[in-house]
Amino acid sequence: MKISTLYIIFFLSTVCITLQAQQNDSLRNEIKKDSVKDKKAVNKAIYSSARKATIMSACLPGLGQIYNRKYWKVPVIYAALGGLTYWGVTNQIKYKYYSNNLRYENDEDPSTINETKYTTSGLITEKRQYRKFRDMAIMIGALVYIVNIIDANVDAHLKTFDVSDDLSLQVNPYSTFDYNNKLQAGLTLKLKFK
Numbered sequence: 001m002k003i004s005t006l007y008i009i010f011f012l013s014t015v016c017i018t019l020q021a022q023q024n025d026s027l028r029n030e031i032k033k034d035s036v037k038d039k040k041a042v043n044k045a046i047y048s049s050a051r052k053a054t055i056m057s058a059c060l061p062g063l064g065q066i067y068n069r070k071y072w073k074v075p076v077i078y079a080a081l082g083g084l085t086y087w088g089v090t091n092q093i094k095y096k097y098y099s100n101n102l103r104y105e106n107d108e109d110p111s112t113i114n115e116t117k118y119t120t121s122g123l124i125t126e127k128r129q130y131r132k133f134r135d136m137a138i139m140i141g142a143l144v145y146i147v148n149i150i151d152a153n154v155d156a157h158l159k160t161f162d163v164s165d166d167l168s169l170q171v172n173p174y175s176t177f178d179y180n181n182k183l184q185a186g187l188t189l190k191l192k193f194k
Helices: 002-059 063-067 073-106 120-160
Strands: 167-177 183-193
Touching: 002 063, 002 120, 063 073, 063 120, 073 120
Parallel strands: none
Antiparallel strands: 167 183
């Protein structure tokens, strides 16, 4: 009897330990799943926020900055785009003016006359210059538009960036003498984690 009782006690204790271990593993798995879900939810919120800001800024320049609550950037964007639009339109008008006068200069119609003081070569030079400035305004405007979109995306990503007092950067002057007794000077950067 004592041996069978011993076997039963051993069997029950083994089963209980196994069941307890399985319960702890399932608890760990649930906690791990919850933490993974939380992390995924946070990442999804960050990236969907950035995606939304990017799309908004692509549809209407400055709207992504408003979404990110960086209101001061909107007038800068519109001032740049407005100035470039003015520059491009003005150069297009001048380009068209010199282009028409070049055509009037070289046609055989006596009723059309060149209104400028330029000859054919001067008109060609002016026309090329204003076309170049117009094209430059278009390219810089496209660049401002793209930078606007990138800025909205980066700003949305950096919303959750932690800038705490635990970090500090120190910039100090540096000077020493090398083996030839020549002075070496510069700056040292020290990043400290408190």
